[in-house]
Amino acid sequence: MSRRVRIATRLSGIKPSGIRRLFDLAQGDPDVISLGVGEPDFVSPSHVLEAAKQAMDEGKTHYTPNAGILELREGLAKKAKKDYGLLYDPQSEVLVTAGGTEAIFLALTALINPGDEVLVPNPGFVCYEPNILMAGGVPVSMPLCEENSFRLNANVVTSLITDRSRVMILNFPNNPTGSVLSYDSIAGLAKLAVERDLIVISDEVYEKILYDNVKHHCLATFRGMRDRTIVVNSFSKTYAMTGFRVGYALGPKELIASMLKCHQYVAACTNAPAQYAAVAALEGPQTFTENMVQEFDRRRHLLHSRLDEIEGFQCLLPQGAFYAFANVKEFGLSSEKFADYLFDKEKVVTVAGSSFGEHGEGYLRFSYATAYDKVREALDRIENAVKTFN
Numbered sequence: 001m002s003r004r005v006r007i008a009t010r011l012s013g014i015k016p017s018g019i020r021r022l023f024d025l026a027q028g029d030p031d032v033i034s035l036g037v038g039e040p041d042f043v044s045p046s047h048v049l050e051a052a053k054q055a056m057d058e059g060k061t062h063y064t065p066n067a068g069i070l071e072l073r074e075g076l077a078k079k080a081k082k083d084y085g086l087l088y089d090p091q092s093e094v095l096v097t098a099g100g101t102e103a104i105f106l107a108l109t110a111l112i113n114p115g116d117e118v119l120v121p122n123p124g125f126v127c128y129e130p131n132i133l134m135a136g137g138v139p140v141s142m143p144l145c146e147e148n149s150f151r152l153n154a155n156v157v158t159s160l161i162t163d164r165s166r167v168m169i170l171n172f173p174n175n176p177t178g179s180v181l182s183y184d185s186i187a188g189l190a191k192l193a194v195e196r197d198l199i200v201i202s203d204e205v206y207e208k209i210l211y212d213n214v215k216h217h218c219l220a221t222f223r224g225m226r227d228r229t230i231v232v233n234s235f236s237k238t239y240a241m242t243g244f245r246v247g248y249a250l251g252p253k254e255l256i257a258s259m260l261k262c263h264q265y266v267a268a269c270t271n272a273p274a275q276y277a278a279v280a281a282l283e284g285p286q287t288f289t290e291n292m293v294q295e296f297d298r299r300r301h302l303l304h305s306r307l308d309e310i311e312g313f314q315c316l317l318p319q320g321a322f323y324a325f326a327n328v329k330e331f332g333l334s335s336e337k338f339a340d341y342l343f344d345k346e347k348v349v350t351v352a353g354s355s356f357g358e359h360g361e362g363y364l365r366f367s368y369a370t371a372y373d374k375v376r377e378a379l380d381r382i383e384n385a386v387k388t389f390n
C-alpha cells in the first residue's frame, strides 16, 4: 500500500476557488448560460494574435530576460507616463509576470514576514487571501458594504490597523462588486498608508473598464505613494488576453528586485510569444478596448435594470469592471444554496458572494462578460426560477 501523502500545513487552510465550482459542473452542457467566470468573451485583437504568430515564426520561442523583454518593459514605462505622468525605469522598476495573479503573489512573498497583517478588501478577488496565507501573513478584512456602495470607509480601515499591519491591498475598479473609489477617498487611503507606514499593492487590472465617464486614478500618483506602491496590472481584461498570461508590476526598485528574485525561481520568465503579443497590444490601436467597454456598458444596463425589477433582488449600478453584485438576502438561503438553486432550476451559472469572503454572503456575482442575448435569456430564466421559488 502506498504511503499517504502528507500535504504542507501552510496549504491546509486554503480551499479551491468557489468560482470554478458551478462552472466545472456545467462544462459540456450547451444549454447552460454562464454569468460566472470573469473574462471578456471577446477574441483578442487580430494584431495581437498576429504578433504572437509572428514571434513564433521568427523563432522567438526561447527564454527571455527574467524581468521580461526590454521592448515590453519600455512600452509599459511609456504607458505609465502617458496615462498617469508616472516615471518608472524600465530596467529596474518594471517586472513582467504571468498575469496579474503572479504579480500579487510575488509582491506578497517579497513583503510578508510570518505574522505580518495584510489589510484586504472583503468581498475581494479570490487570489488575495490564499496568497497572503501562502506568504505566511495574516489577512485582515476591510469590509466593502452595500450601504457604502461597496467602497472602503477610511474610518473603518483606520480602526483595523495595528502594529503588525504591513500591507494594504486595494482593488478599484473592484471585483466582485464593480465599485470604484472617488479621488478624495483614494487620497484619504493614501494619506493613511503614509501615516501608518503601509505598503500598498494596488490591483488596477480593470483600470480601463469604467462607465459614465468615471476616471481611473492610479494609486501611485498620490502624494507619498509612488515609492510605497506596487501597481499590479495585466493585459487579461483590457485586451481580452486572459490565456496569454501577461501581467506586470510597477514599483520602487528595491521591491521590484525582490519580486524579480522570486519570479526568477518560480517562473523564470513569462511566455515569450505572449510578451511580443503584449507589445503589439500596447502599440496598436486602442479602439478594441473602447468598443468592448461600450458593449459591456449596454449589457451592464440590461443586467442592472432587469435584476432590479425581479422581486427579491437589489442591485446597485456598477461603475467599473464587468460584474454586478446583487443582494439576494430576501430569499433566505445562503448565497451558495441560492446559486445552486438557479443552476439546478434554470441552468444559469452565477457565483456565490461568499466565494469572495464572509462579507460577500447574501450576494451573487453576475458577470456580464457574456453576449447580450445570453445575458437577456439568463435574466428571463432567473425570473422564472424566482416565480417558482418557495
Ligand SMILES: Cc1ncc(COP(=O)(O)O)c(C=O)c1O
Binding pocket: 038, 098, 099, 100, 101, 102, 125, 171, 174, 175, 203, 205, 233, 234, 235, 236, 242, 245, 246, 247
Ligand atoms: C481583481 C483581479 N485582479 C487580478 C486578476 C488576475 O488576472 P490575470 O492573472 O489574468 O492578469 C483578476 C482576474 O480575474 C482580478 O479580477
